Amino acid sequence: MTAAASGSAGRRIGAIILRHAYVMRRSWPRLLELAYWPLMQMLMWGFITTFFLQHSSWVAQAASVLISAVLLWDVMFRSNLGFAIPFVEEMYARNLGQLFVSPLRPHEFVVALMTMSLLRTVIGVLPAALLAFPFYGVSVFELGPPLIAFFVNLLVMGWWLGLIASGIVLRNGLGAESLIWLGVFLLAPVSGIYYPITTLPHWLQPVALALPSAHVFEGMRAVLFESRFDVSHFAWAVGLNIVYLGAATGFFLFMFHLARRQGLLLQQGE
Amino acid sequence: MTVSMCAASSLPALAIEGLTKRFGAVTAIDSLTFSVARGSTTALLGGNGAGKTTTLSIILGLLLPTVGTVTVLGEDMARHRFRVLGRMNFSSPYIDLPKRLSAKENLTVYGHLYGIEHVRDRVAELARDLDMGAFLHRPLGSLSSGQATRVALAKALLNEPELLLLDEPTASLDPDTGDWVRSYLESYRHRVGTTILLASHNMGEVERLCDRVLMMRAGTIVDDGAPAELLRRYGRQNMEEVFLDVARQRRDGTLPGAAE
Numbered sequence: 001m002t003a004a005a006s007g008s009a010g011r012r013i014g015a016i017i018l019r020h021a022y023v024m025r026r027s028w029p030r031l032l033e034l035a036y037w038p039l040m041q042m043l044m045w046g047f048i049t050t051f052f053l054q055h056s057s058w059v060a061q062a063a064s065v066l067i068s069a070v071l072l073w074d075v076m077f078r079s080n081l082g083f084a085i086p087f088v089e090e091m092y093a094r095n096l097g098q099l100f101v102s103p104l105r106p107h108e109f110v111v112a113l114m115t116m117s118l119l120r121t122v123i124g125v126l127p128a129a130l131l132a133f134p135f136y137g138v139s140v141f142e143l144g145p146p147l148i149a150f151f152v153n154l155l156v157m158g159w160w161l162g163l164i165a166s167g168i169v170l171r172n173g174l175g176a177e178s179l180i181w182l183g184v185f186l187l188a189p190v191s192g193i194y195y196p197i198t199t200l201p202h203w204l205q206p207v208a209l210a211l212p213s214a215h216v217f218e219g220m221r222a223v224l225f226e227s228r229f230d231v232s233h234f235a236w237a238v239g240l241n242i243v244y245l246g247a248a249t250g251f252f253l254f255m256f257h258l259a260r261r262q263g264l265l266l267q268q269g270e
Numbered sequence: 271m272t273v274s275m276c277a278a279s280s281l282p283a284l285a286i287e288g289l290t291k292r293f294g295a296v297t298a299i300d301s302l303t304f305s306v307a308r309g310s311t312t313a314l315l316g317g318n319g320a321g322k323t324t325t326l327s328i329i330l331g332l333l334l335p336t337v338g339t340v341t342v343l344g345e346d347m348a349r350h351r352f353r354v355l356g357r358m359n360f361s362s363p364y365i366d367l368p369k370r371l372s373a374k375e376n377l378t379v380y381g382h383l384y385g386i387e388h389v390r391d392r393v394a395e396l397a398r399d400l401d402m403g404a405f406l407h408r409p410l411g412s413l414s415s416g417q418a419t420r421v422a423l424a425k426a427l428l429n430e431p432e433l434l435l436l437d438e439p440t441a442s443l444d445p446d447t448g449d450w451v452r453s454y455l456e457s458y459r460h461r462v463g464t465t466i467l468l469a470s471h472n473m474g475e476v477e478r479l480c481d482r483v484l485m486m487r488a489g490t491i492v493d494d495g496a497p498a499e500l501l502r503r504y505g506r507q508n509m510e511e512v513f514l515d516v517a518r519q520r521r522d523g524t525l526p527g528a529a530e
Contacts, residue, residue: 007356007385015382019368022375026409089368097365098425101330102383103356261334262293266327266365 009111012104016112017119020086034120038074038128043135045070064138065224066194071129071140072150072220073193076213077184078124079158080165082117084180087166091174096265106256110249113166114159121155143220146229150216153237157212160241160248161187167248167255170264192217212237212244281344283308283433283465284329289338291324291489298324299489302338306482308432311459311466313476315509316486317517322469323364324489326435329467330360343432354433356384361426362437363419369411373402373421376410377428384429396424400454416447423451427458436468440475452478473509483509485516492516 024030045066090096099109133139141147165180190204191213197205208214215237222230259265282305289302299321306312314322327333329340331351340347345354367376374393381389397406400420405413410421419439426434439455440448452475459466470476476483477497485493485500493500493516497509504512 007382011382011385015379018382019371019375019379022371022379023368026370093368093370094366095368097332097362098360098367098380099383100332101355101358101360102380103352103385104383105352257334260332263324263327263333265332266323 007103009105009108012102012108013112013115016099016104016109017115020089020116023089031123034078034124035127038071038078038125039131041070041074042067042128042132064140064142065221067132067136067138068140068143068220068224069193069217071125071132072154072216073188073191074125074128075121075151076154076158076161078121079117079155080161080184081158081180082120082124083113083159083162084165084169085120086113086116087162088169088174088177088180091169100265106253107249110163110252113162117159117162118155121158143223146219146223146234149229149234149237150220153212153216153234153241156241156245158184160245163245163248163252167252170252170259171255173264187211187213190214196221209236210240212240215240281308282306282341283310283343284467285339285341286325286329287339287341289325289328289340290336291321291328291333292336297489299328302489302491304484304491304494306465306467308465309459309463310481311468311479312482312484313480314467314469314486315471315473315476315483315513315516317471317513319488320486321489322486323362323437325486326360326362326437326467326469329435330358331355356429357431358433358435359384359426359429359431360435360437361422361439363415363422363439363441364437367410367422367425370409372407372409373397373413373417373424374406376421377424380425381428386428392428393424396427400424415442416444416450419443419447419451423454430462431464434464434466436466436470438470438472439468440470440472448472448475455479471513473513477509485512487516487519 090099100106129140143150161183162180165183168179169176190200190208191211192200192208193213197208197214197218200208215233219230219233219237222228222233284306286302286304290300291298302321302325314320314325316322324333328335329342329347331347342351342354343357345351347354367380371379374397377393377396378389381392386392397403400423402417402420402424405417410418413421423439426436436455440451443451455466456479458464466479468475468479480497482494482496483500484491493503495503500512501507501509504515506512506515
């Protein structure tokens with residue numbers, strides 16, 4: 001036999017990453033597209049910020065607040081897409097059946113998608129983050145070590161949103177694909193990306209504070225306006241992410257179980 | 271449980287007991303019970319909707335049965351499928367490989383998924399055996415049906431499976447390519463000793479490749495035997511006539527619609 005009795009989980013996870021890396025390598029428009037939207041967002045909000053800087057003393061306190069918010073928001077957005085798009089690609093390719101008759105475990109598949117999400121997020125957001133300095137003299141890296149905390153929390157939030165969306169698409173078919181985008185945009189207004197949570201109506205504030213993203217953006221403003229790292233917001237973001245990631249993983253695995261019960265792994269495709 | 275090699279090899283490659291699958295009010299397969307001996311080639315033969323693909327899907331773990339057990343290579347698939355998935359493999363024209371990836375990239379990815387020790391060498395070996403050199407680097411989506419079938423077959427043979435499941439392995443192939451695939455499967459089985467279970471409604475294929483045929487209709491096994499035995503039992507010249515008898519519910523001259 002040329003096959004090991006049971007190959008390692010690392011190899012199987014690597015195989016899924018390799019499968020998507022092949023697709024990306026083959027198509028330069030895909031790579032370009034990853035970086036295109038974050039760059040456009042950064043440019044648009046950068047010029048708006050430049051305008052505000054000349055007309056608002058509030059924004060002048062922290063020149064980089066909007067650009068940082070834009071870039072961090074894109075971390076979550078790209079993380080979500082980076083997870084869900086490779087999943088949907090497997091469905092379009094009608095490849096799920098082949099994958100799951102191999103020794104690939106569902107949780108290994110999830111880890112591979114998370115890794116793809118990290119790679120796609122870095123490829124997407126890094127060029128915009130680097131170009132913000134020559135364009136506007138703003139460096140998101142000036143956030144310092146808290147930037148890592150913000151990045152990781154938003155990345156993880158993108159993952160659990162991607163898990164929920166992928167689970168729904170698996171159960172309901174590719175007709176539900178738009179939920180991938182819908183979910184993130186639904187949460188944007190209550191995440192306090194560009195304004196403090198206190199701006200929201202009172203009744204909506206608890207909803208916002210139940211989201212890790214709201215704590216991240218509050219934390220970001222604390223760093224930029226008050227030059228302090230708010231441990232409380234960080235702890236809330238981490239705690240909420242752990243709970244939601246666990247729940248979303250359970251949800252996805254349950255949807256996977258339903259898909260096996262109903263034969264959906266065989267029937268998916270265009 | 272510890273099983274000696276001798277005892278293990280005497281176990282059937284596949285044992286199915288009381289397997290039933292219902293989709294709501296529809297019963298796709300009903301109380302199937304059969305086993306497949308190691309090293310044999312067995313066909314599930316039946317018309318569209320007979321339950322062949324459903325049976326294969328349950329054996330592979332892609333579909334959960336409503337009732338019943340599947341034991342593959344001595345392991346209960348409901349509890350220990352990951353112990354055996356690396357020792358079996360599958361090919362079907364209805365479940366694709368990624369079309370944007372080349373044949374070689376697809377085989378490399380699946381080589382890693384199956385834990386193949388020397389993936390590059392194994393892919394090169396299969397490319398040579400299955401005569402894929404001319405299109406190994408082309409995206410799968412640009413290949414002809416015959417070429418894509420060879421790639422799918424190569425993927426199914428990557429891990430030299432002890433149990434190979436094939437769902438209509440020559441569907442949509444021209445007679446020449448179909449014959450080539452059947453010849454390859456015959457020689458591969460003799461060389462490696464793989465157990466093969468194939469679902470088909472190609473009578474020539476079944477007659478040529480299989481030691482045993484399980485005739486299916488409406489989710490149940492209605493007959494079971496070696497091709498020659500079935501020909502004798504039905505008093506027919508070829509498996510196509512036997513197939514028609516089964517599909518139209520005839521046996522030993524019984525008219526269509528008559529109870530068996």
